[in-house]
Amino acid sequence: MENEPNNEKRKKGIKPWIYGTSLLVVAALSIGGTVAVTNADENTNEEQAQNQVNSSEASVAVDSEDFEKIQTVYDTLMSDYYQGVESETLIEGAITGMTESVGDPYTQYLNVEESSSLNESISASFEGIGAEVMKQGDNVMIVSPIAGSPAEKAGLQPNDIIVKVDEQELSGMSLNEAVSYIRGEKGSEVVLTIKRGETTFEVTLVRDTIPVETVLYQLDKENPTIGSITITSFSSPTYEDLVMAIEDLREQGATSFVFDVRQNPGGLLNAGLSISNLFLENGDIILQTQEKDQEPVSIVADDKTMGSFKVTEPSVLLVDEGSASASEILAGAVSESGNVKLIGTKTFGKGTVQNVATFDDSSELKLTIAKWLTPSGEWIHEKGITPDIEVSLPEYANLLLIDSSKTYQLGDVSAEVENLEKVLDALGYSVEDTDGYFDESTQEAVKEFQTDTKLTVDGKVTGETSTQLVESLRKLIDENDTQYEAAIKELQSSKSND
Numbered sequence: 001m002e003n004e005p006n007n008e009k010r011k012k013g014i015k016p017w018i019y020g021t022s023l024l025v026v027a028a029l030s031i032g033g034t035v036a037v038t039n040a041d042e043n044t045n046e047e048q049a050q051n052q053v054n055s056s057e058a059s060v061a062v063d064s065e066d067f068e069k070i071q072t073v074y075d076t077l078m079s080d081y082y083q084g085v086e087s088e089t090l091i092e093g094a095i096t097g098m099t100e101s102v103g104d105p106y107t108q109y110l111n112v113e114e115s116s117s118l119n120e121s122i123s124a125s126f127e128g129i130g131a132e133v134m135k136q137g138d139n140v141m142i143v144s145p146i147a148g149s150p151a152e153k154a155g156l157q158p159n160d161i162i163v164k165v166d167e168q169e170l171s172g173m174s175l176n177e178a179v180s181y182i183r184g185e186k187g188s189e190v191v192l193t194i195k196r197g198e199t200t201f202e203v204t205l206v207r208d209t210i211p212v213e214t215v216l217y218q219l220d221k222e223n224p225t226i227g228s229i230t231i232t233s234f235s236s237p238t239y240e241d242l243v244m245a246i247e248d249l250r251e252q253g254a255t256s257f258v259f260d261v262r263q264n265p266g267g268l269l270n271a272g273l274s275i276s277n278l279f280l281e282n283g284d285i286i287l288q289t290q291e292k293d294q295e296p297v298s299i300v301a302d303d304k305t306m307g308s309f310k311v312t313e314p315s316v317l318l319v320d321e322g323s324a325s326a327s328e329i330l331a332g333a334v335s336e337s338g339n340v341k342l343i344g345t346k347t348f349g350k351g352t353v354q355n356v357a358t359f360d361d362s363s364e365l366k367l368t369i370a371k372w373l374t375p376s377g378e379w380i381h382e383k384g385i386t387p388d389i390e391v392s393l394p395e396y397a398n399l400l401l402i403d404s405s406k407t408y409q410l411g412d413v414s415a416e417v418e419n420l421e422k423v424l425d426a427l428g429y430s431v432e433d434t435d436g437y438f439d440e441s442t443q444e445a446v447k448e449f450q451t452d453t454k455l456t457v458d459g460k461v462t463g464e465t466s467t468q469l470v471e472s473l474r475k476l477i478d479e480n481d482t483q484y485e486a487a488i489k490e491l492q493s494s495k496s497n498d
Helices: 064-080 087-101 112-123 175-182 238-252 269-277 326-336 415-426 440-452 463-479 482-497
Strands: 108-110 126-128 131-136 139-145 161-165 189-196 199-206 208-210 215-219 226-231 256-260 285-291 297-300 315-319 341-344 352-358 364-373
Touching: 064 087, 087 108, 087 364, 108 175, 131 175, 161 175, 199 415, 215 238, 226 238, 226 482, 238 269, 256 482, 269 285, 269 326, 285 326, 315 326, 315 482, 326 341, 341 482, 415 440, 415 463, 440 463
Parallel strands: 226 256, 256 315, 315 341
Antiparallel strands: 108 364, 126 208, 131 139, 139 161, 161 189, 189 199, 215 226, 285 297, 285 364, 352 364
16 A cells, blocks of 8 residues: 555544554754655554554543633733733644653644645755754754755754854753744845854855755766665655666666665655565564553565565665654664665664654644664664674765855964865865965965865865865865775675685
8 A cells, every 4th residue: 555644644623642653763853944854644554544542541630720821821821911912822832842842853733834844845846955954952953954955955963053144142942942943935035153063163055945856876887787875765755766776787787775864854754665575585673663561563575565676786875964754764774684884984873663643724743653673673763773794984074064155264263164174184285284364375276266166266265265175175076985996895795705
C-alpha cells in the first residue's frame, strides 16, 4: 500500500487519545516559506495501523483541582488582565506550555498555520533558507543545511546556533516562534547572527525555493566502475528515485557504490525502512522500537512490504555529524545487519520516534512515543553512531564565512580577520601569521588573490572579494573530500581482496 502522509494522519477532536505504534521519525523542523518538516507519520505495517485504543481507555485521571486551577487562571486572565486577550491565545499558549514542559525538542504543538505548512512541505518544494533546525536548551540549532539551499551555499553547518534573525533575539523562544522569524518568501533577504563554537558572526541570505530532489548520482570520474549516490533526505519519492539511480548506474557500468547521507537530517520512516531493506536479507533486523513500559519490538527486512530490489554490489556509506534520524536508522541497519562499512565522522544522535495527531481545527500535536534502537539494541540518542572508518574533512572545511557586507583592511584586528587569514592560507596565499592582525603580509595575499581572480586590486576584503574567497574555499573543499576518497579506497581494497 502506497504511503500518503497527509492522508494517514488520524484526525481527532480536542480530547484524550492514544496513538498507534511507530509512526514517525522526525529530524527537526525545516525552515521554509512558513514551517516545513521533512517527515510524516507512517505505519510500519497494516497490523500496526489497526493498533488503536479507544480514547476513553487511554484517558489518564487528573485531579479535578488541577483542572480547576487551569480554569481559574483562564477566567482571571480573561476578566481581569489589564489589556484584552483572545481566548484562543490563552488556550494555544496552555497547550504549547504543556508540550514544552516535557523538555523534548521533538514534542511540539503546531497551530493551524504551522500545521498547514508542515503538510505542504512533506512532498512539495518550499520557500526559505533551507536548513533543518531543532531546539537545544534555550537555543535554536542547525541540524543540517539542505543540499543546494541558501543555507548550504552560505556555509552554515550542523551545530551552528542561530542567535538572532535580523535584530530579533531567538534565545528563549519556542522553536515554532523562532521559525516564524526565519521563514519568508523567495527573494527576501534575512541576516542571521550565527554562533559557531566561541565565534559569533553574521551572514546574509536570500531566501529561495528549496528543491525536493533527494537523490543525486554519477559515476566516479576517475573510477568509472564506482557509482556515487547522495541521498539528501528521506521523502516520499526517495526510494523509487534511489532504485532508478542504482539501475542507471549499473547500466553505465557501476559494479560498486558509495552511498552518501552526510548532512542528511532524516525524513520519512517508511523511506528509511525501505532503503535499509535494499541492503538486507529477509528477516534481518532493521531497527527496534521501544514504547513506554514495553519491551523492544524488532522491525525486520521484508521483501513483500518493503520491495524486492536489492543492492548486492560492494558498498560503503558516508556519514557525518549532520546525518540524523532516518539517516542513522539506515547507518545502523546496514552496519549491524548488513555488510556495509560506515565512513566519516560520528552521526548526530537522534534516536526517538514521533507520531502526529490532527485536531478538528487542523492544528497538530507532534509527540515522541518511543525510542528506536539499532539492530543490536543500542540507543544512539545524543550519542550518535561511530563509523567503522573515522575520517575527518580538512581543517579548512570548518572555517567560518566571510561577511561580504563588512570591509576588512590594513590595520584591522579581530577574530574575523584571523579566519580570513586562514582562508587565504588554505587557498595557497600564505600570510606571515594567522594571528588576527591585518598587516602588510595579509594585504599582499589579498592583492595576489584579487589579481588571480581578476577582481579590483585594492588589498581590501569586502563585497565581491569576500564572495569569491568563499566560493574558492568551497571548491577547494569539494576537490579535497577526504571522506569520499577514503570510501573509494575502501571499495578498491575490497575489490583487490576478492
